Each structure stands twice: as C-alpha cells, then as structure tokens.
Amino acid sequence: MNPKIERVLSRVQKPARYAGGEWNAVLKNWEQTPVKIAFAFPDVYEVGMSHLGLQILYHLVNERDDALMERVFAPWPDMEKEMRQHRIPLFSLESQRTVGDFDLLAFTLQYEMTFTNVLNMLDLAGLPLRAQERSAQHPLVIAGGPCAYNPEPLADFVDLFVIGEGEEVFPEIIDLVKNYQKHRDREKFLLQAAGIGGVYVPSLYLVEYKPDGKIASIKPSREGVPERVTKRVVKNFDAAPFPDKLVVPSTEVVHDRIMLEVMRGCTRGCRFCQAGNIYRPVREKRPETLLEQARELVKSTGYEEISLVSLSTADYSQVARLVGELLDEFAAQRINISLPSLRVDAFSVALAQEVSRVRKAGLTFAPEAGTQRLRNVINKGVGEEDLLRAVQSAFAAGWSAVKLYFMIGLPTETRADVEGIARLARQVLETGKRLGVPRGKLAVTVSVSCFVPKSHTPFQWEPQDTQEELNEKQALLKNLLKTKGIIFRWHDSRQSFLEAVLARGDRRLAAALEEAWRLGCRFDGWSECFRFDLWREAFRRTGIVPEWYAYQKYDYDDILPWEHISAGVSKKYLIDEHQRALKGILTGDCREGKCSGCGLCVTLEIAPELSGGKEVAPLQGAV
Amino acid sequence: MPRYRVQFSKEGPARFLSHLDLVRTTERALRRARLPLAFSQGFNPHPRFSFAAPLPVGVAGEQEYLDIELEKNISPKEIISRLNMVFPEGIRVKEARPVSDRAPSLMATLKKARYEVEMELSGPLTNSALQGCLDSFLALSAVEAATKKKDRQKTKDIRPGIYRLQGKVEQKKVVLEMELQAGSSGNVRPEEVCRGLLEKCGLPVLLQTCRIKRTGLFFEKSSDSRESGRTATEE
Numbered sequence: 001m002n003p004k005i006e007r008v009l010s011r012v013q014k015p016a017r018y019a020g021g022e023w024n025a026v027l028k029n030w031e032q033t034p035v036k037i038a039f040a041f042p043d044v045y046e047v048g049m050s051h052l053g054l055q056i057l058y059h060l061v062n063e064r065d066d067a068l069m070e071r072v073f074a075p076w077p078d079m080e081k082e083m084r085q086h087r088i089p090l091f092s093l094e095s096q097r098t099v100g101d102f103d104l105l106a107f108t109l110q111y112e113m114t115f116t117n118v119l120n121m122l123d124l125a126g127l128p129l130r131a132q133e134r135s136a137q138h139p140l141v142i143a144g145g146p147c148a149y150n151p152e153p154l155a156d157f158v159d160l161f162v163i164g165e166g167e168e169v170f171p172e173i174i175d176l177v178k179n180y181q182k183h184r185d186r187e188k189f190l191l192q193a194a195g196i197g198g199v200y201v202p203s204l205y206l207v208e209y210k211p212d213g214k215i216a217s218i219k220p221s222r223e224g225v226p227e228r229v230t231k232r233v234v235k236n237f238d239a240a241p242f243p244d245k246l247v248v249p250s251t252e253v254v255h256d257r258i259m260l261e262v263m264r265g266c267t268r269g270c271r272f273c274q275a276g277n278i279y280r281p282v283r284e285k286r287p288e289t290l291l292e293q294a295r296e297l298v299k300s301t302g303y304e305e306i307s308l309v310s311l312s313t314a315d316y317s318q319v320a321r322l323v324g325e326l327l328d329e330f331a332a333q334r335i336n337i338s339l340p341s342l343r344v345d346a347f348s349v350a351l352a353q354e355v356s357r358v359r360k361a362g363l364t365f366a367p368e369a370g371t372q373r374l375r376n377v378i379n380k381g382v383g384e385e386d387l388l389r390a391v392q393s394a395f396a397a398g399w400s401a402v403k404l405y406f407m408i409g410l411p412t413e414t415r416a417d418v419e420g421i422a423r424l425a426r427q428v429l430e431t432g433k434r435l436g437v438p439r440g441k442l443a444v445t446v447s448v449s450c451f452v453p454k455s456h457t458p459f460q461w462e463p464q465d466t467q468e469e470l471n472e473k474q475a476l477l478k479n480l481l482k483t484k485g486i487i488f489r490w491h492d493s494r495q496s497f498l499e500a501v502l503a504r505g506d507r508r509l510a511a512a513l514e515e516a517w518r519l520g521c522r523f524d525g526w527s528e529c530f531r532f533d534l535w536r537e538a539f540r541r542t543g544i545v546p547e548w549y550a551y552q553k554y555d556y557d558d559i560l561p562w563e564h565i566s567a568g569v570s571k572k573y574l575i576d577e578h579q580r581a582l583k584g585i586l587t588g589d590c591r592e593g594k595c596s597g598c599g600l601c602v603t604l605e606i607a608p609e610l611s612g613g614k615e616v617a618p619l620q621g622a623v
Numbered sequence: 624m625p626r627y628r629v630q631f632s633k634e635g636p637a638r639f640l641s642h643l644d645l646v647r648t649t650e651r652a653l654r655r656a657r658l659p660l661a662f663s664q665g666f667n668p669h670p671r672f673s674f675a676a677p678l679p680v681g682v683a684g685e686q687e688y689l690d691i692e693l694e695k696n697i698s699p700k701e702i703i704s705r706l707n708m709v710f711p712e713g714i715r716v717k718e719a720r721p722v723s724d725r726a727p728s729l730m731a732t733l734k735k736a737r738y739e740v741e742m743e744l745s746g747p748l749t750n751s752a753l754q755g756c757l758d759s760f761l762a763l764s765a766v767e768a769a770t771k772k773k774d775r776q777k778t779k780d781i782r783p784g785i786y787r788l789q790g791k792v793e794q795k796k797v798v799l800e801m802e803l804q805a806g807s808s809g810n811v812r813p814e815e816v817c818r819g820l821l822e823k824c825g826l827p828v829l830l831q832t833c834r835i836k837r838t839g840l841f842f843e844k845s846s847d848s849r850e851s852g853r854t855a856t857e858e
C-alpha cells in the first residue's frame with residue numbers, strides 16, 4: 001500500500017472504503033495493458049459496490065487482454081479533507097494510482113443528486129472541470145447510466161455520454177481509444193466516437209434559446225454527427241456477458257449478496273417511471289442459464305444469499321420454477337434466496353413466503369397512490385382489493401410488519417388522493433389487527449416520496465408540485481397517520497425539488513452546479529450532507545431560477561432539453577400515454593402478448609424476449 | 624465435532640477491516656474453501672467459528688487465532704492451503720492444528736497480548752531519555768485512563784495490566800513493544816498506554832500518527848497442553 005494513503009486511512013471513518021484488496025478484485029499489469037479505465041461511482045463505496053452495473057462492466061472489461069478497469073468511489077467528506085490536506089489525488093482502489101493516469105474515467109450516473117460528487121471527483125483527480133479545458137494529457141471523461149438520458153446539466157463537464165446499455169457500447173469505445181492512443185487528437189476521437197450508436201458528444205451540438213428561455217433548437221455542429229442519439233440495448237439477453245465472479249466487499253455494503261439478474265426491462269408502463277421506459281423491452285434469461293450463473297457465483301464469492309434482481313422480479317415468467325430449483329439446489333449449503341421487489345398481490349407474498357423460511361422481517365409493497373382514480377392515472381394496475389389481499393396473506397403467513405410506498409405530487413392529485421393514502425394505511429393496519437398480529441409487533445410503515453417529473457416518461461411535460469404544496473400534503477398525512485402502529489416517513493421536499501431541477505435541466509445549469517460545488521455541496525442525496533442554503537446561494541449568484549425548471553409545464557411541441565436523446569420509445573406514444581393518463585385510461589403490459597405500440601421494438605429492431613412465455617409481435621408503423 | 628485452531632495474520636489492506644468485517648470475510652472465505660463446515664442451529668444457520676480477540680480497525684495482527692468447527696476431519700495442511708487460496712489480500716493462514724472439542728474457547732483463555740506501536744516524534748528524543756521516560760512510567764503506582772461505558776465517562780487504572788514495556792528510537796519515530804492484559808478479565812489498549820506516556824511522562828510523540836500491530840496473543844496454560852492454544856510460555 002502507498003504509505004501516504006495508508007497513514008491517512010488510519011484517521012478516517014470506515015477506512016475499508018478506500019483500502020481495496022477485496023476478494024475477486026482484479027489488479028492487472030499496468031505497463032502491459034493498453035487501455036486503462038477507471039470506473040467512477042459518484043457515491044460512497046457501500047452504495048457503489050451494491051450496483052450490479054459496476055460488476056458487469058468490471059468483468060466485461062477485465063476479461064479483455066487489452067484493457068483494464070479499476071474502481072473509484074466518492075470519498076466521504078472526512079476523507080476528502082484528508083486528501084486535500086495531504087495532497088493525495090483521487091486514486092483507484094486496485095493499484096492506488098491517481099485517476100489522472102487512466103485513459104478513461106467512466107462515471108455512472110444513477111441519480112441526479114450525485115452530480116456535485118462528479119465535479120468533486122474530477123477536481124480531486126486534478127482534472128479541469130470543463131471538458132473544453134482538458135487536453136490529450138488528461139483522461140477522457142465519459143458517463144452513462146439512467147441520468148445520461150438527460151445529460152444536459154453535465155454537458156460542459158463530460159466528454160461523451162453513453163446512452164443505453166454499457167455492455168453494448170463499451171467494447172466499441174475501447175477499440176476507439178486504442179486508435180486514439182496512436183494520434184492523441186481529442187477532437188478527432190470525439191468526432192469518431194459520435195459515429196458510434198448510443199454515443200452522445202455534447203460539445204458537438206449547438207443549443208439555441210428563445211427569448212422566453214425555452215429551447216429554440218438543438219443541432220449537431222458538425223457533419224456526420226447524428227441529430228438524435230438513440231439508446232443501445234443488448235439483444236439476446238440470455239447470452240449477454242454476465243460476471244462469473246463478483247468483487248466481494250470485505251466491509252458491509254447496502255446490497256451484500258449475489259445479484260442474479262433474471263431479466264432486464266419492465267413494461268408494466270407506470271407513467272412516472274423512467275426505468276420502465278429506458279430499459280425496454282423486457283428481456284428474460286432462461287432458468288437454466290440463471291441456475292448455471294448462480295452455481296458459478298456461489299462458488300466464486302462464498303455469499304450466503306442470492307437475490308433475484310430486476311425491476312419487477314415477480315413478473316419474470318419462470319419465477320416460481322426458478323425459485324424452486326434454486327431452493328432445491330442451495331438449501332443444503334444454507335444459502336438463502338431473496339426477492340428485492342414484490343408486486344402488490346398474493347402471488348408475490350406466496351413467493352416471498354417460499355423463499356424466507358427464516359426471517360419474517362418486513363414486506364414492502366408499492367401501491368404508489370391512495371385512490372383508484374389516481375392509480376389509473378399513473379397506470380399502476382393495482383386495486384385496493386389486491387393490496388388488502390396481499391397484506392392479508394402476508395399477515396396470515398407470519399409477517400407482522402409491512403411497508404407501503406406512496407408518492408405525493410402526482411399529476412391531477414387532489415386532497416382526496418392524499419387522504420386516500422392514510423385511509424389505505426389504516427385499512428392495512430386494521431387487517432393486521434383482525435388477523436391477530438400481536439399489538440406490539442404490528443407495524444405499518446408508510447413511506448412517502450415526492451413525485452419528480454423525469455425525462456422520457458409520459459409525465460415529462462408535467463410540472464412538479466411546489467415545495468409549499470408538497471409540505472402541506474406531508475403535514476396533512478402526518479396528522480392523519482398519528483396512530484399507534486403506523487410509522488410515517490417522508491422525503492425532504494427540498495431534495496425532491498433539486499432532483500427535479502437537475503432531472504429537467506439544460507446546459508445552462510452548469511454554472512449553478514459548479515458554483516454549488518465550489519460552495520461545498522457534496523453528497524446531496526444524503527440528508528446529513530444536503531445544504532439547500534448553499535444551493536440557493538449558488539442559484540442566486542449565477543442568476544439561475546431553479547423554479548423555472550422544476551415547475552415548468554411544457555407543451556408537446558416545445559423542444560425539451562433532452563429532445564436529441566432517444567430511449568427508443570416514440571414521442572407519439574408518450575403523448576398518447578399522457579393523454580390517457582389525464583383520462584384515467586389504463587394501458588396493458590406488452591408481456592401479456594399485446595403490443596401497446598411504444599415504437600421501441602421497431603426502432604431498435606428488437607422484440608421482447610420472454611422465457612417460455614408468450615410471443616409478442618411488436619406493432620409496426622407505430623412510430 | 625472436529626475443531627481446528629488456525630493461526631493467521633491480518634495485514635495490508637485487511638488491516639482496515641473492523642472485527643465485524645473480518646467475521647463476514649471469514650465466513651465467505653470458509654464457504655469458498657468448500658470445507659465441510661459445521662453450522663449453528665436455529666433460524667439463520669452460520670458456520671461455526673470464533674476468534675480469540677477482536678482487532679480494532681487499523682490494527683494489524685501478526686499472530687491471530689481462530690477456531691473453526693468442521694463436520695469431518697481434514698488434514699491441517701489441507702486446511703491451510705485451502706484457506707490461503709480463498710482469503711482476500713492481507714489475510715494469511717500460517718498454521719492449523721486440531722484441538723479437542725472440549726477445549727475451552729480461545730476467548731476464555733486469553734490472558735495477554737503483545738503489541739508493537741510506532742509513533743512519530745513531536746520533538747527530539749534520545750534512547751536514554753526514552754528509557755527514563757518508560758522507567759518513570761512503570762514506576763507509577765497507578766495510571767488512570769478514561770473509558771467510556773454507555774456514554775458515561777469513567778476511569779480505570781491500567782497500570783496493573785501493563786506487563787512489559789520497552790522501546791527504542793528509530794530516526795524520527797519511536798517504536799514501543801508492550802505486553803498488555805487481554806481477555807475476559809480485562810483489556811488494556813495500546814493507545815491508552817501511549818496517551819499515558821504522553822500525559823504522565825511527557826513522551827514527545829504525535830498520538831495521531833500511531834501505528835499499531837498486535838504481534839502475539841498469549842493464553843492460559845490448559846491442563847492438556849497438547850490441545851491448548853499457544854500457551855503463555857510459547858510464542
């Protein structure tokens with residue numbers, strides 16, 4: 001270990017975050033490997049190491065002879081202080097080299113509230129923040145992940161964005177970097193990169209604004225640069241590269257278990273949900289493949305738990321069979337199977353019961369809205385009876401605590417909808433009492449977040465509720481939920497406001513983002529670190545009105561800041577969905593066999609991949 | 624059930640693991656080693672193993688001990704080699720030997736621990752001045768150290784638990800070797816001794832530069848010495 005780093009580690013909290021040396025970490029020969037990539041997760045180690053995407057890319061790159069990938073996470077403020085004081089630049093965990101020595105610095109953008117950490121990591125690495133100030137001696141800074149679907153607030157800081165699934169695009173970028181190493185002409189590299197499908201080079205686009213502040217046009221500034229960048233997706237997901245080894249953290253992380261990705265995508269079509277749109281179509285793996293991957297991972301990691309991950313695991317066509325086979329195979333080794341997300345129905349509870357012979361800690365359901373009317377608006381096909389039946393079977397099966405997730409501030413929401421949340425929560429509590437769950441144990445946690453309108457969703461045109469409105473709704477709920485047995489949790493509306501600003505922002509936000517970072521904003525998603533006062537100050541100093549972004553109601557023919565980025569879902573479909581939402585009309589899930597015409601499959605020349613399930617014929621001419 | 628006493632070291636990056644991290648890491652390593660592990664009973668069965676004494680975060684260990692229970696006999700050589708294939712960087716198994724399943728636990732028989740502590744100097748210090756300092760410290764009849772129990776400030780006398788204390792000056796550092804009480808009867812921490820040296824005898828050291836290595840653990844002699852752990856006379 002580098003003695004300077006080692007000394008500092010003795011003084012910070014949780015030094016294992018920075019020490020490296022975990023099982024299955026890959027340390028390659030630096031001199032003999034042409035392309036060196038630092039994978040940067042702009043949050044703390046425990047969060048970053050829980051991210052499956054990191055493990056997938058890490059494996060994919062390190063499998064190649066011509067490239068290596070090492071990891072770096074955002075240092076917690078105590079560590080940042082030590083690093084700055086002792087002039088230790090941001091370093092990778094594997095070789096403890098400074099990030100500036102790598103060819104590529106690849107960020108994953110999982111949520112907007114990590115943006116100041118991105119800037120902070122660039123600075124700690126000793127790199128100029130702005131892409132145009134960096135030269136051939138600096139690493140290329142790239143970024144991907146869900147927030148890359150509206151990359152504009154980071155457009156000035158990042159050289160190129162990867163839109164869509166990294167497994168597809170990364171190999172092509174690596175090849176191009178090898179070429180770049182011969183000529184070292186950044187501009188040439190970026191121009192060539194812009195020709196790769198799914199690659200967005202923000203410096204090659206010109207954005208013009210109207211007098212009212214809205215966008216007049218977004219145009220490529222050079223020949224050969226596409227007008228729109230469309231996401232890349234993995235086809236034949238069953239055969240997609242999947243790690244047979246995972247880096248096993250030595251210290252506890254948020255998701256500390258084998259993550260077995262059973263499928264990608266979800267087409268339930270919740271209208272607020274960005275993931276549902278950007279990860280389309282649904283692609284399932286075969287149970288045989290998954291069983292084989294589970295076997296390998298159990299051997300190589302020593303984990304005692306396998307979690308079946310996806311956006312909605314209960315929807316996986318073969319879930320019952322898979323769970324049964326995993327239990328049969330691994331019970332003798334005392335390995336648990338877990339399901340991270342449950343659907344609101346009795347089937348899901350039965351599944352959860354099957355896998356958890358042991359802990360009956362708590363079950364989580366997400367009805368999202370308090371009334372049937374509003375659930376129809378958001379296309380959450382869940383009825384009150386579904387929820388009550390689900391909790392009934394949960395209580396009957398021995399669970400005593402349930403957690404309910406709701407959202408406030410959804411489009412068209414009225415007071416009655418908010419009251420509906422409290423009513424539903426009480427009904428759940430009553431159900432528990434009726435079924436004889438012991439008083440002291442019975443607990444219904446009501447967790448309420450604030451709706452944030454996200455790009456590439458049918459609600460992208462909608463404004464966010466004002467903070468005052470959100471606070472009022474929270475106060476109302478607080479009042480209505482003052483009952484023994486109900487625990488009410490809510491999200492800081494100021495954080496949701498900032499999230500909306502960043503999620504809907506354009507390039508002009510760069511100034512405020514940089515100023516906020518300069519003022520000391522870090523880890524904005526962590527309530528103990530969040531400094532709304534500093535953010536306010538940053539907006540004031542840069543003359544940017546954040547409300548303009550969060551509360552903007554867009555027209556369908558407005559040019560949105562992310563207009564030039566396509567998730568493959570057609571604009572026509574999003575408009576239709578928005579209209580149906582306002583009328584409260586439900587739209588079905590195409591995995592049931594009927595395409596709802598989102599246009600994606602035609603555009604990307606793909607079809608849903610269902611394992612032993614129905615064939616779906618994507619509608620032609622829907623785009 | 625066959626029980627094996629394993630001696631290992633915890634250095635390099637592994638030094639920064641907490642005791643809980645080490646427990647977690649050991650469980651996963653044992654599973655990877657595909658040894659015939661014995662599991663605990665109950666709802667959430669875990670492989671049965673136990674450590675002699677927790678090592679605090681940042682403290683390296685040269686000769687640590689761990690008891691592992693298996694369902695079948697395996698040759699110690701095999702245990703050593705399998706474990707060394709699966710422990711992460713910094714954890715190395717050096718020795719393994721069978722102990723009787725009736726032998727008392729490591730924790731119960733632990734008596735003392737030896738540490739090597741390095742600190743940077745805040746001012747000039749000669750070897751003879753250091754010796755004088757150590758002598759006067761050891762001559763104290765009592766050394767009060769602050770302890771914190773459930774948020775209540777308390778003090779304890781650490782002097783009786785200091786069995787040996789030596790040191791030398793090396794360049795701008797002082798290197799101390801100490802043997803301190805450890806185990807169920809009480810624990811003296813090397814930091815407490817260092818603080819005492821600074822506060823009581825004015826040893827010119829920077830406490831925050833303190834780097835600690837536990838170099839040995841000593842156990843009570845058992846009646847059946849063949850099956851006991853390393854005994855107080857052994858090292």
Ligand code: SF4
Pocket residue numbers: 267280281282590591594595596597598599600601602607608616617618619
């Ligand atoms: S095009 Fe049709 S089948 Fe394909 S994802 Fe969209 S709705 Fe589903």
